[in-house]
Amino acid sequence: MSEGVEWALHCCLNLTWVESGEAVTAAKLAGFYQLPTAYLNRQLQALVRAGIVTSTSGPRGGFRLARDPRHITLLDVVTAIEGGQEAFRCQEILRKGPGGRDDVDYRKHCLVSQAMRRADLAWRRELAAQTLADIKLAVEDKRPGTPELTRNRLA
Amino acid sequence: MSEGVEWALHCCLNLTWVESGEAVTAAKLAGFYQLPTAYLNRQLQALVRAGIVTSTSGPRGGFRLARDPRHITLLDVVTAIEGGQEAFRCQEILRKGPGGRDDVDYRKHCLVSQAMRRADLAWRRELAAQTLADIKLAVEDKRPGTPELTRNRLA
DNA sequence: GGCACGTTACTCGGATAACAACTGTCCGAGTCAAACCGG
DNA sequence: CCGGTTTGACTCGGACAGTTGTTATCCGAGTAACGTGCC
Secondary structure (H helix, E strand, O other): OOOHHHHHHHHHHHHOOOOOOOOEOHHHHHHHHOOOHHHHHHHHHHHHHOOOEEEEOOOOOEEEEOOOHHHOEHHHHHHHHHOOOOOOOOOOHHHHOOOOOOOOOHHHHOHHHHHHHHHHHHHHHHHHOOEHHHHHHHHHHHOOOHHHHHHHHHO | OOOHHHHHHHHHHHHOOOOOOOOEOHHHHHHHHOOOHHHHHHHHHHHHHOOOEEEEOOOOOEEEEOOOHHHOEHHHHHHHHHOOOOOOOOOOHHHHOOOOOOOOOHHHHOHHHHHHHHHHHHHHHHHHOOEHHHHHHHHHHHOOOHHHHHHHHHO
């Protein structure tokens, strides 16, 4: 999995703590963890395309969350970066085997594919069950100073 | 995920149907689905290193399952090919952030990392719950002719 | 006929290239804010 | 003093290289079977 997923998750989490209405530049978000600004910007663009954050150009521009953190799941962020395709891509090799038909969708009928898909769904279900708000609250409980610290650091 | 996982799974499944004691060459297994022989051989070597199949050199050599299919899980095969590391590799970027410590293992304490790990565990649990024998039986139920067809094709 | 031995063909195993994806970087288009000027 | 205009700097967005991992291939080491010759 791409490393950008980790960056995107932490950046979105940090964005939950900034004043509503304030935008944060890619440079500020990158400086927070000493990440390469331009590349992080690239990941943020993916989040924009997915509708998770909105972007504003010009002075006082930057990124902000597009909707309430309670409605942004980890799956949303992961999908935005990785592009929704499953980890196991069934190539339908059964089609090339003995008795393979061209008019059969082996992604649906191949039992190996089904088993892998079940695992994939379990993974996605777990990710979809966690929202940014959940993690935000958990962090605030564990490290009460984090919201203000983050807010100041990104201001 | 590597494409070799699909090949390995189907090859292992096919191996469950050959006469016990008979070895199948990489060429036979590759010909079954018209796969590149040399590259498939490479994947099979990974299965050997993982102790899932055993290999024999020379005439009448080849590969055979190392143990009963009931004790080979899909996770075993996937891990053998992909190498047990988690899909989400936590780079511990919190260490570079404000208040980051060098003596803290953020793979354990970072809540984002924990959430991703939970999803990874759900995925692994699902894979570990399915054995080769399960799929073998399901296929035999769905396509009764498969065992003999496969046995003849690999002989 | 049975056994030992050399030969031979066959198989895996690791070392070696071609390709693609991820990672990292740069510069241009668009935009908003501020400064400036005129009324 | 106030409004409109120009300027300017700032920000995102997409186009351009470097590096790592996956895909594909080849050839050599080892081995078991086979044929041959000898007892």
